[in-house]
Amino acid sequence: MIVTLRTERIRTLDEVRAFLEGSEPVDFTLNDRDSAHLLVRRSLERFRYHRLGKRDKGLVKAYLAKVTGLSRAQLTRLIAQHKRTGHIRDRRGKPPANAFQRRYTPGDAALPAEVDVAYGRLSGPATKEVLRRRYEVHGDGRFERLAHISNGHIYNLRKRRDYRLGALSLDKTRPVQVSIGVRRKPDPDGRPGFVRVDTVHQGDRDGEKGLYALNVVDQVTQFEHIGAVIRITEIFMLPVLEDLLTAFPFQVRAFHADNGSEYINHHVAGMLNKLHIGQFTKSRPRHSNDNALVESKNGAIVRKWLGRAHIPAECAPAVNDFLRDHLCPFLNFHRPGVTFEQLDRLAASASGLQAAKSVREARRRLFHSLDPAASVA
Structure with a gap:
């Protein structure tokens, strides 16, 4: 040079x-x-x-x-x-002057692969226990250095080429892709028939589940139907949900739910297909307003009329009758400022004040039948 x-x-x-x-x-x-x-x-x-x-x-x-x-x-x-x-030397491409001594050899990296092949790749703590027992209990000298390995270093060894050569071909866990429903916010464009649905749980008591209220609201007209079920399983939900959807005085065109499994399943999808409801949408991640309409109705309507106290699941039929026969007609036909020409006869059968008094009396009788000692205003 x-x-x-x-x-x-x-x-x-x-x-x-x-x-x-x-x-x-x-x-x-x-x-x-x-x-x-x-x-x-x-x-x-x-x-x-x-x-x-x-x-x-x-x-x-x-x-x-x-x-x-x-x-x-x-x-x-x-x-x-x-x-x-006192010198200047180029150490590129050369080992460091004071390299750390490797504690685990390439042969040691192959031993966890042998264990993972046999056990199907356990968690770090479980693998650590297997390695320890191989040396301390079974006397396998090959595992001497691995007997006291840390959890973290087990995962380090699994990244080495020696491990990959002897280990199983393992794929990462893949998230389940649910193809039911389109993940977007519905756009009714001023048309009725785009309904939102949500579930309200009426509390637990002494380990006993309360009933569940199904709340379905039309986005444009604010028409609302509420039902009650014992459990949110298809055997209880599907008949009530179908009754709620068919009770609307107009064609239901679209059905929107959050990502709860009680709605995002093949049973509900099949029912919607049977009712010729063309759009099935679900809320998007990090878009909390996608189902805000029905969630606001949960508090303003369901909690107002049914309260927050525990209602036993076995009372669901009686509560469902009250909702269908009294509360829903009052909400839909006697709401201030809302009229439907095709429902004039029904709306004119009683004044709004008379309908409100009738609903309150029906609710009083309902809660008295559930708990004679309870007083409801």
């Missing part, structure tokens, strides 16, 4: 400064990185760099950066190496 430099005249800091300002022409040729390292070492020794002040050190470093093409970060590392060892 040849270093041809005409820098013999640059022996003082003033000459370095003149060179950097461009007033002192100097020709040089650097053949490779070793030549640059040699120039750096000789310059540090010529200018006694480590004894200079901060400003003069910066001057020398700027000079070396210009004539070698090395970055300031590279020069900082080389200068630190020279100060520490």
Whole structure:
């Protein structure tokens, strides 16, 4: 490696400064990185760099950066190496001078693969216990170094090539893709028949589940039907849900639910197909307003009329009769400011005040039958 430099005249800091300002022409040729390292070492020794002040050190470093093409970060590392060892050596592609000693050999990495093949890849703690027992209980000397391995290092060994060569071909867990329903917010465009659905649970008591209320609301007209079921399984839900959907005085075109499994399943999808409801949509992740309409009705209507107290599941038929025969007609036909021409006769059969009093009386009788000691306003 040849270093041809005409820098013999640059022996003082003033000459370095003149060179950097461009007033002192100097020709040089650097053949490779070793030549640059040699120039750096000789310059540090010529200018006694480590004894200079901060400003003069910066001057020398700027000079070396210009004539070698090395970055300031590279020069900082080389200068630190020279100060520490008195030499500058290129260690690229070579093992570190003070490498950590490997505790586990390539053969050790193959042993967890043998265990995983036999056991089907257990969790870290379970694998650790198997490795320990192989040495301490069964006396297998191959597992001596692995007997006290940490959970984390088991996963490190599983990343090694020696492990992968002997282990099973394992795929990552894949999320279940549910193809039922389209994940988007429905767009009724001012048309009735785009309904939202949600479930309200009437609490638990002493480990006993309460009944569930199914709340279905049309997005445009705010028409609402509510039913009650013992459990949110298809055997109880489907008949009531079908009654609620067919009770609307217009064609239901679209059905929207959150991602609850009581609605996102093939049984509900089949029922919607039977009723010729063309759109089945479900809420999007991180879009809490997709089903906000019916969720607001849960509090404003269901909780207002049924309360928050526990209602036993076996009372679902009686509560469902009350909702169907009294509350839903009142909500839909006697709501202030809402009229339907095709329902004039039904709406005119009683005034809004009379309908409200009738619903309250029916609710009083319902809750008295559930708990004679309860008083409902």
